[in-house]
Amino acid sequence: MCGRYSLIIGMEQLVIRFGIGRVETELVPRYNVAPTQVMPVVVGQEGNRELRMMQWGLVPFWAKDRTIGNRLINARMETVAEKPAFKYALRQRRCIVPADGYYEWQKTGAGKQALRIVRPDREVFGLAGLWEQWQDPAGDLLFTYTILTTSPTAPVKHIHDRMPLVLNPEQEDFWLYGLQGTTPAEVGSFIKNLWSPPELTSYPVSNLVNNPRNDNPLCIAPA
DNA sequence: CCAGACGTTGTT
DNA sequence: GTCTGG
DNA sequence: CCAGACGTTGTT
């Protein structure tokens, strides 16, 4: 699965990598991104890509309160088209979540070992995501996102039984725009067609990353 | 009909 | 908003 | 994902 990640690269690189037209905010390097935190996601608007800041943990537009977002940090690719919490966002509000590594915790005899998963070339990932807009009782808008998960590929199969849905760059436009003009019945095959196995590698890191309050280069240092 | 849930992970 | 369960 | 709280009363 994907419950913690990093985004260290700067805005300039991000803008180039994802072809962002307009930038909303400054970015600081993040070594330990946890659910509920506000991070940039890439959204498409009429052929133009835009970076928007949103909170990790999807709050569906119909939710009565925002705490549901704590539990909706991931969406299973296999069922996302049917789940009430995700189906509307899947049709209307897809996004790409930039991350240059994500973390998994592997059970060991002594407890848990944190691992960081990256690309072999250390390039940034584009993770398939969904976003939502929710209105709180006071009328303020909350923008949130979630990350899709799928079956693990060979390099990470031994670590965990899920992994985030990593888009290859040539699949990113399809993810953002490929649903235009399709019927609800076609959404399922859309999901299956967009994925191909990414290259991944992993290494152990310090358990300092366990605590979300730790957000510094030690989180990505090989243990 | 209305009421109540709406999710993932991992672990058992 | 929509679906399931009672 | 992990860490940390998990409660009431009354007073500041």
Add this chain to the structure above:
DNA sequence: GTCTGG
């Protein structure tokens, strides 16, 4: 054990 917050 379970929920909330980061």
